[in-house]
Amino acid sequence: MAGPDMSADLGNLGGNQPDDDLFADDDAAWDILEGRGTARDADDDNAADRTDALTGRASQSSHSSHQGVIARVFDAGFAEFGDILRDAPDAPLPLIVALDQVQDPGNVGTLARTLYALGAAGLVVVRHGGAAPGGAAARAAAGALEKLPVAKVTNLARTLDEADEAGYTIYAAGGAAPDMDGKPGSGPRNPFTEPLRTPAVLVLGNEDTGIRPNVAKRCHFTLSIPMARDFDSLNVAQAGAILVGCFAARRQKG
Known part of the structure; x- marks a missing residue:
């Protein structure tokens, strides 16, 4: 989600927040x-x-x-990101999803539900600029937020550096490739055909502005969902679910 021009547009949310939705800026x-x-x-x-x-x-x-x-x-509380990194290779799906200022708590909850169901290792949210995993997120998660490890970080770029140093492959969800100074994989890849690597971190960006440049440049590869029809209204939860499903499918195939 490097920007709203990606093949699967993650910016169209459709609907307003309920009155008791809680944001990170609260x-x-x-x-x-x-x-x-x-x-x-x-x-x-x-x-x-x-x-x-x-x-x-x-x-x-x-x-x-x-x-x-x-x-x-949210009785479970937050997990330490280092603990998630340590434990992820033993998860059924060694994938961590990091949300770069995703603001709709319904999207956060829906993603948590998908991650837990498919065996992913955890979820990372940012302290400033993104949705807090409060009431609306929990309703959408249907209990997943009480079981899935969730880490809260203040600097996502540094968090991705930590994952990189630990040997994780970092993927950006989006259509436009981040500026990675000629690194391999700087062009968008098709998640349906790409030999996705794990353990990995998948970064999903803000519904309107996508992934911030300083975060995007930490990513090794960009994944862009190919659309079979002239249709571009997938929101971040829907696109994220498709991408997580691609990782799960690759994992099943060995």
Whole structure:
């Protein structure tokens, strides 16, 4: 997903976020996910539990509601990326998917569901600019976020450097090749015919802007989904599922 001009366009999401969707730029949501912000002062607790004298209904702040949603759906907490790297070769599918500022939590949850079902090793999300794995992500994941290792990183480029040093092949999902200074595989590859290598990291980019240049240049190969018809409305979760399926198929073939 180096840009919105890729063969399978990952920019068309179709639909708005529900009111309780939580984004990484929502610091309160991330504080709860990271183990902070769970303690409320007495005034806030009283306000959250207060019963309106006229309506008889308990009032609750949106922050408190978000807090409860996250606490219920992400009890597993975050994994260390180094641990995922260490354990990935033993996974049924030695593939890690890294999300470069994917902003729709539904996409995050759907991808987590696909990854867990196909045996992938884990998911990487960024702390700033991407969706927090809160309520909407958990609903789309259907329980997968509670089982799949998820790492949170602040600098995805450095994270990919770490994967590269560990011997992982890094793939960028997209149509335009990143500037890799003449490295092998700088042109887009067909994931249906490419002899995909594992252990690997697959990078999926932002729904509108794709993979950031500083992240893209860390990738060894670019994968572009060939479209059989004049149709370019695959979103990031759909395209990601196709690519993960290609890795799984290659793995099954040995």
